[in-house]
Amino acid sequence: MSKTRKPGNRHSESPSTRDKLSNAFVEALEKDWAEHGSHVIQQIRLDNPVKYGELIARLIPLDANLVSASDFSQAKSMQDIGRGLLKQVGLHEDAITEQMIEQAIAANDELVARLEQIAQGD
Numbered sequence: 001m002s003k004t005r006k007p008g009n010r011h012s013e014s015p016s017t018r019d020k021l022s023n024a025f026v027e028a029l030e031k032d033w034a035e036h037g038s039h040v041i042q043q044i045r046l047d048n049p050v051k052y053g054e055l056i057a058r059l060i061p062l063d064a065n066l067v068s069a070s071d072f073s074q075a076k077s078m079q080d081i082g083r084g085l086l087k088q089v090g091l092h093e094d095a096i097t098e099q100m101i102e103q104a105i106a107a108n109d110e111l112v113a114r115l116e117q118i119a120q121g122d
Contacts, residue, residue, distance in 0.1 A: 078105050 015023070045052040075081045082104035085094050 033098065081105065 042054075044055065072081055072084055075084060079101050083093075083096055084100035085104045085108060086100055087093065091100070
């Protein structure tokens with residue numbers, strides 16, 4: 001039994017009226033924003049600072065810039081971990097050298113080995 005295609009679904013060749021209207025609206029909004037966006041933001045800030053704050057709170061996640069130096073979930077290599085460990089103790093990214101990263105990795109390996117000994121009751 002074959003499935004019939006409805007106009008506008010993802011398998012259809014022509015977009016639905018809703019898709020056309022959505023695309024047209026987004027394009028118009030983009031043009032309007034490019035022309036008036038910064039002025040509108042400024043006006044909202046001046047006229048209603050509370051609303052301005054609410055808009056910011058809704059658009060920007062609370063933790064957007066609060067990635068912890070001890071968050072290694074994005075690390076893709078031991079070099080990333082070494083770099084993260086060095087940042088954790090206050091080194092700025094620009095001050096970190098390859099030699100420091102290698103030393104941090106070695107220190108981490110020693111710490112892990114010692115923790116494994118503790119876990120085994122040694």
